[in-house]
Amino acid sequence: MEFPHLERMRLRRCDSAASVPQFCNSPTVIVMVGLPARGKTYISKKLTRYLNWIGVPTKMFNVGQYRREAVKIYKNFEFFKPDNEEAMRIRKACAAAALKDVSAYFTKEQGQVAVFDATNTTRERRAVIISLAKEKGYKVFFVESICDDPEIIAENIKQVKSGSPDYVDRDIDEAMEDFVQRIECYKASYMPIDDEKDRKLSYIKIFDVGSRYLVNRVQDHIQSRIVYYLMNIHVTPRSIYLSRHGESELNLLGRIGGDSGLSPRGLKYANALADFIRSQKITDLKVWTSHMKRTIQTAETLGVQYEQWKALNEIDAGVCEELTYEEIQENFPEEFALRDQDKYRYRYPKGESYEDLVHRLEPVIMELERQENVLVVCHQAVMRCLLAYFLDKPADELPYLRCPLHTVLKLTPIAYGCKVESYFLNIEAVNTHRERPRNVNINRDTEEALQTVPDHV
């Protein structure tokens, strides 16, 4: 049956008159919109971190940074007065410079997503961006944050503004007062995205830190993922505890992978972990483990309910499962070298790569974002992936992050990042961390290959 009059539900990419060809993977510019202290930079940084972690090259462009470089010394809110022509010129130039860098990021650095972090509170400013994007074949997705709760705004100002370079020589009260005046400067000319006039734009409006969202014309996969992510994050204070299982029998033997139980020291750790958790006095703690014996045994001693996730299972070493590094070198010397050459992307034959791990852990991260206090009992490679997400570590560093046994990491989101506290629970364990050896050539000799293998029984 033909339905010629049925309107397309998918927005077509606008066919630009410019000469730039429209590829399937046009870069996307995410444009933040909102008054100061509405969480735009918080969202920008978090979104950038998430997209990079899942493998989408993303970079943030904060116009305030450009302004600080142009103006060197910030005097006071008068700079932002709408009748300050000199300042207006500088601010416009900064936005233009940032947009130029966005283009460079796409064309010269193979970037895929740029997050343009500024107030963008006037239709005029947004029109400039839309027109540039149209000319160059970029997709645009707006993220507007609307909030009128004075408590939230005050909290924002305290958490992130008083520490800003703009207020480095001021005390908190002065900073607060000046910043409030700064917000007033924007208010008069603020034109929120309009549901009628802007109905052809793609955007999400976030109201009151996520109690409500308005989503318009999601064009493609990446925008759909961005919307899903933004709808799952929250700002309620909480902590995430990451720990590996207690030392296992195979750990002691220097063997990787497998599904062995805890060693006597590992069991001791499980008890120490229970004590530690009790001492932290955490409200409503959720506990997650993998489906493998060693994490389950570790969680059992906690005496609380825990949830098992197959997605938290250790990286599958395929043909190398349960081998020692010495045996891997003996039986698969070439594979061993290839792994050292690119540990993030290297996939064990019939196994997985760190890159595969990240992909399988994405739903875990999404649910971690939704949750509040959580303890995740997992494995070395898995913990490295999760840690890299929270601490914004790139793919090169991820496989070499230190996640020793019998150590709990407590992550607490603050300001734009994450505070990390490391607790070694004083139970000895083997070291399972193997650094990248100097020689990664496939022709290297056995001694060079095994240079960094940690001790074992």
Next chain:
Amino acid sequence: MRGSCHPKNTRDRAVCMTNCPTLIVTVGLPARGKTYISKKLTRYLNWIGVPTKEFNVGQYRRECLKIYKSFEFFRPDNEEGLKIRRQCATSALNDVRQYLSVEGGQVAVFDATNTTRERRGTIVKFAEQNGFKVFFVESVCEDPDVIAQNIVQVKLGSPDYLHCNSEEAIEDFMKRIKCYESSYQPLDEVLDRDLSYIKIMDVGRRYLVNRVVDHIQSRIVYYLMNIHITPRSIYLCRHGESDLNIKGRIGGDSGLSARGKEFAKHLRKFIQEQNIKDLKVWTSQMKRTIQTAECLGVPYEQWKSLNEIDAGVCEEMMYEEIQEHYPLEFALRDQDKYRYRYPKGESYEDLVQRLEPVIMELERQENILVICHQAVMRCLLAYFLDKTADELPYLNCPLHTVLKLTPVAYGCKVESVYLGVDSVNTHRDRPENVNVQRSTEDALQTVPAHF
């Protein structure tokens, strides 16, 4: 601040724990896609393992009334009609309570117009009394083309209009819609700000989402925001016959046999003849699907998630060898093929979980050909054709056969095209004897022939 469901200290409210059942309530005028959404959502939730059931109040009305005369039944001043309709809603809610509180259901979809604040208030109270969370799904649409299309696709075939011709049916249905319009109170941003809901406007062009309180609501919102109704077809097929297929061995990563390569050529011809607009092609990351796609001469995308089920210790074995080395495992698998996990491998249940992002992206796409594997294809097919976990592992997905799925009305039309190239049969039915003590002969009763 967003928060989880906390127990409230009010007399009439049951305590709501984190895993309290959820009642999804549709809202909207007739012909706005409520039943379409209800059925699709129910199918999706069941497939990902969340026991869900839909309750269509119109069905209850048809059972009560037996014969539908005309739109007059729905007139707002028809007291007798109103009484019956209220009874039907109550009856449906009783069945909801039975399903969620007694039968172990986790989500119930209450499919009705629910266009007045009063009716919704009754439902909210009902949910509070029983400890259910409520999530509203409102569909708002004023596009006359879309509405006309809906009526043609699903209303004309409705039991209500069996004895009318198309014109009469359309005329009556339009009057029916009018009966609801005057009393319609859409969910209000201010008055209903404490409710959890999603408002879908113009078939998904715009959404308003309010107070998502937990994981399942978040998944529901994500799903609803990814589905569309643009006409399209999904083509599913397996890789061409592989060298291991011929030997009767499972799993592995072998290349195509000569007949498999022949199939790939026939597949190219078939695709060309279908003349499909903007066809996307997906494969797994295993040789046999990639080799099949290579022959098509068009760009294709490789998904690791589409890889065949991992048979762990049984990889590359024949069924005879599995019976010889792991007779217990072999029997356990026959006892519960959906949940059984190969040692160091996966279960069908695991497969469904890893295929969920594939399904989500399939929903977003339009015309697409997925070249995959037997177990994977069974999982995808079960999603589209709403097959249960029991049936899923035994769905027939023979080699060298393309299934063309086209969404139509509330379901999916399936056309099976065998491309005329011989191959081995790889389908092993459930044997009669699944007891762990069974003989080798009983165990191998249903193994298909191979070299």
